[in-house]
Amino acid sequence: MGSIIAASLIHAQKKDSLDQRRLEEVIITASRSPEIVKKTASTVHIIHKKEIEEQSLISPDLSNILAYKVPGLAFGNNLVGNRGQTLRGRNVLIMIDGIPQSSPLRNNDREIRSIDPSVLERIEVVKGATSIYGNGAEGGIINYITQKNTKSKPFSGKTVLGFTSHDLFNSNMFKSDGGAGYRVSQSFFGNLGKWDYLINGTITQNGVKIDGDDLVQNPRYGLGETSVGNIFGKAGYNIDDDNRVELMYNYYSSLQDSKYILDIGKYGERPSTGKLGNREGVKEGTRYNHNGYLKYINKNIFHQTSLNTTIYFQDFYTIYDYRNPPRWKTGGQSAILEKKYGFRVDFNTEFKKGNELMGSLTYGLDLLNEKTSQPLVDGRIWVPEMNMLAAAPFVQGKLFITKDLTVKAGLRWDKMSVKVPDYTTLPSGNASEFNVQGGRLNYSNISYNVGVSYVAIDFFQPFTSYSRGFNIYDLGRVLRDAKTNVLNEINTDPVVIDNYEIGFNSKIGRAVDFSASYFYNYSKLGADLVSVNGFWTPLRAPQYISGVELAMNVYPTRGLSIGANYTYQEGKVDVKNDNSYDKYLSGLRIAPARLNSYIKWNNKSQKLQLGVYHMYSFKREQFEPVSGKYQEGEGPVKEFNLFNFQGSYQFNNVITVGLGVENVLNKTYYTPTSMYTARDAEYVRGNGRYYTLSLNFNY
Template sequence: MQHTYSQINSAKIVGTVTDSVGSPITYATIILKNSNKGTTTDSKGNYTVSNLPAGSFTVLISAVGYHTQSQVVELADKEIKELSVSLKMLPRLLNEVVVTSRRRDERKENLTSSISVVSPQTIQQLQTVSNNAADILAVAVPGLGVSSGTSSNWGQSLRGRQVLVLVDGVPQSTPLRNGSMDIRVIDPYAIERIEVIKGATSIYGNGAAGGIINYITKSNTGVKKFSSKTELATTGSIVHSEGSLGARAYQSFYGRAGKFDYTVSGSFEQTGQMKDAQGDIIGPIYSLSNNEIYNGFAKAGYNFSDKQRLQFSYNYFGSQEQGDLKEVLGSIREGRKTTSVPGYVTGSSPGTRWNHTGLLKYSHDNLFANHSLNVSAYLQDISTVFFYSNQFEGGGQSTIQSVKRGLRLDLSAPFALGNRISGNLAYGVDLLKDATSQPLLDGRTWVPEMNLGSTAPFLQVQSTLFNNLVYNGGVRFESMDIAVADYTTLKPYNAQTRTFGTSINVKGGNIGYNNLVFNSGLKYNRFNLFKPYVNFSQGFSVADLGLVLRAARVTDIANIQTEAVIVNNYEVGFASEHNIFRFEAAAYMSKSKLGSSFQEINGFYTTVRSPEKVHGFELAADAYATNNLTVGATYTYVEGKRDSNNNGKFEDAADTYLGGERISPPKYTAYVKYTPLQHLNFRLDYIGSGARDRFQKGENGLYKTYEGKVTPYSIINLASSYRMSPSTTIKVGIENLLNADYFPTRAQWLMFDQYYIKGKGTSFTLGLTVDI
């Protein structure tokens, strides 16, 4: 409906947006149709749309995971009209906007690939149980491996391949030397939602062979000049509480004044000792015991007009172990777990010393000829220290240092060809400088500094044909140069003989890449009961170049196999919706002519570049059973092999399965969300990991590294909250409710005694939230 109005802009629409049981919905969007007026709700669900003329307006109220409501409001001059609504929850996120696609206002139903969006409500519920982003994603995202419950996401692959982690589109991963510490790079308190694109993609460049995880930070949602949110929580072990108690605090301030809006937040967490189901302290490798975790976040924006906006954001994250727990080494052969006891630890505190992410973004919705413009300049500086290891001659600790500076220019414009074909064209260029290295803290070079310069123009098109058929396609040209100085390798460690080999003097040089990658897909949206899609996409990855360089056995970098990995991903899937029910299914196969995984050969760890094939499927179902009961379940299967004899086949006797660092066992999850009383909410999650047994034991009676047999396990988590008043909520979370006694998958397949560590036993979180 078009609105009619007088020329005096002095009326207002105010109200509150709640769910079906009366709880406030944050970040709900209020838009006045056919106007440039709109806003979002604050943490109490309140909103205000000001400076309105008298007249008739159609108000659209929507939120991620809820049905959209539309109401007509008649306003008189200077009138303040109240419009409060209750939104009904959807069984799954159906039509939310996805920004990771790099096109404005891209809706999930128009994308021709598998995408998961973790909503603000889901993040808040799962965070009540665990504040570890890796745990949250493992529960919420089909296709992603189970969490190890530690600070490292090594082995938590996405569809069996490397994932690229972003914060608001800024790369956090270090694909030149992947340390697998990139999922825990921001506190979940600073995250509004998480978008996960599954399967190889090149829309953000190097490193997304398995897909993308994009953390979207919290928006400036205040409708007042000043609002605040405070949360205090305590954590600990229920099995054996002594020494396990921890605490965290979060404080945010946000609001808007005229054309300016802001949000500022900070959090601090001090964890206690992590205990397993028997009450023993979990082993110290990548442990979250006795960690100090800091996060500071700020975002400020200025609207020059309803079409132009300038925004700056910054996030700091740091997480370090305190180094006061000594390892009690177990034995895989004897079935004895590795634990910790208080004591002195050699070396510096491991963890993320700092992670600075800054982003300056300018947008113009109508620059010229209906073109929208987005320009982003960013900086990311991260320093990660790993644990002390005797596998360096004389002992030592490595640190990954990475600094990225980038500029993105995105232009997009709508188009139409007659009455039956319409769409959007997006094009632009990405510029990136990336300096990454992995020295030891004592100054020795393990991985030399790699200086990358990249220029990547791209073109993407989306078109709707005959109302219901959606086409997505595009190309990206990667022009990349990596400079490496002369270096000397460290003496390699032989895991079988426990001796060191010889160092190699390697002549450096420049490595150039010029690759064209593309994607193309179709989706048919006519019938809600069956919305099928097919998709082909390519991903570009420099295959963890640092691993290749540090393992060099030749004297010239020109003789090292450094070719990029180009992944071809083929996918089919569909979504089915009917009233209260939704079902999604996706099946895929990804192939690459070159691999990039490690394999133990005669005691040494060698990068294997043989061709690879990974395949799998994912299922997800949700049902909104009643107004106060929602249930759902997922199933994930993935498997992969390498063509060891390079004959184009993957079923020969010589061909081998990919190890556990790449391929996770089947994962199955289920949840129940129940609201028995207004303001009282419960969420019960079941997380199961299946079996994987693809390898034979060696002559010593043990499996090789990465090839250990994985046996099944499962845990149940419980999250609950009660809103005592409009401003005060208490939360209680129980992790591993039934105190399952288990080894996580990584402890089983890795076959290192140091990592033979059990999962957490029953633990609790008790929190209080106050909104002002």
């Protein structure tokens, strides 16, 4: 990286710590080359390590952390999966240090919970379709950036002990329905000359999940009685000032072993809960998610050019719940297996006139081999193993016309080939089996983007952008529902999205930050899930989504910050393909409007920290019942209010005690997912009040 950008980033980081992380002081790397947020020409959110730790004290569930911190991201469903948790109504590409967790071959709905927050340095969220990463990023990117050692000591450590209970003051809290759980995290890190390292192990045991009326929640796909484990390691070697080699590995697992089974409720009348019983099948959940990379960085490989190369892999295996007929003729339990091997090479060249930076060019190549299948645990094949080879050259340029006016443009060409073997669909319900002749599915797509930002005036810093993204929409779901015996007759065309955004950032004195944006995206051949005879099936039709996002942060005095953000979005689909757009998109795509707010305070010594967080989810009632019954995905979503609290106190820079309270008012509410899904079995409530006590040791 050139000296001018490096110096700018160092200056930004220093100001970040001194000036409460205001908009212009935050940097990102999600666009593959470092940038100042205000010059990205798109809406970007950074969740820093301290914020992750604060929110983890309330709940270590990344789905909840993101929902409270990221406008435009749908509220979590309180389940192990993240189905329906879209970003601006579109699918989002989840990555760990740039390693894709999402799959175009078969959506596993486990991507958001693919790593433990204890090992994250920050989370970078880039809104809107993007061509810089290609397939899957139709709604944007969520990139989990893992920690690395920053201490100069040869050996340091951190121990975190946590205890969670539904009722701290109840002597029965350790009983089977008490909701008690624990969390232990241990880190060692240090610097040994040119070497640096960080090792972490975290274990979380969740107790039974209880709602606001002290009822055991439905355990099906639930987060109760799950054992979560994470092992992380990163080591780096600085060959010299310009050259570095880095190795990372992360293992994550989340398995449920519940004593409860479904006690089915009635949609709109009473919730589905849990009752004691024996569950069929094997333990459900993510057996393992392995991620790793070997990275080489050269800051000056040739004139004003840096190099970043990465070899990476992911190995993922998750098991779903047991289903009785008519899911399959004899019932069963499905699983998804994914293996990815990839290579990335990025060059970044700076252009200068004298000492002034005039522009930069980021260019390179992405290579990926992915194998994904969805068998049943008993050996039957629901989705055959698909083998994808993908190559994508790309280029992204930035031109600094003046120090305040920036123009960005990029181009990416994705070339993909998916090999599908001969296979036989599994009969379910009234559907017959089909013998499908395999073959190759080939995709070629050119994506591009352009954006402009102007930051000369603190009060009004406008930006606008256009980007085209694409996504092979859940190919396995399409193949398993084949109604023809010829592969090429199945509609597997990708989703191509045109995304437009206009907005501005504003600094009002030293006390107020405000931002606003309007977005619109359109796809000629979109993909929405609709329920057909109880099975989610893709609906391919033109669709559009539009919305607004507003955010304000106020810093009245040193140590006090108050903020709020509001998101509204809506979308329609042209089912008749006659440009009528007379049907709203379902709740799986469109989240209800939401208002998030917070107030945080630190004392002068920074030892005592307190925070209160509020969420108001508005209603969304766009559909009418058919013959007295709501169609699945179209149920009315009612409004609800939630309050969370967290606080901590630090003793002598060594010991920190903390308290987090989820759902302070013990509100009884149904999650938006449970309301719009409109299924008896999935009509479940959210968590009641939960307390978390923590004790941190730094040494």
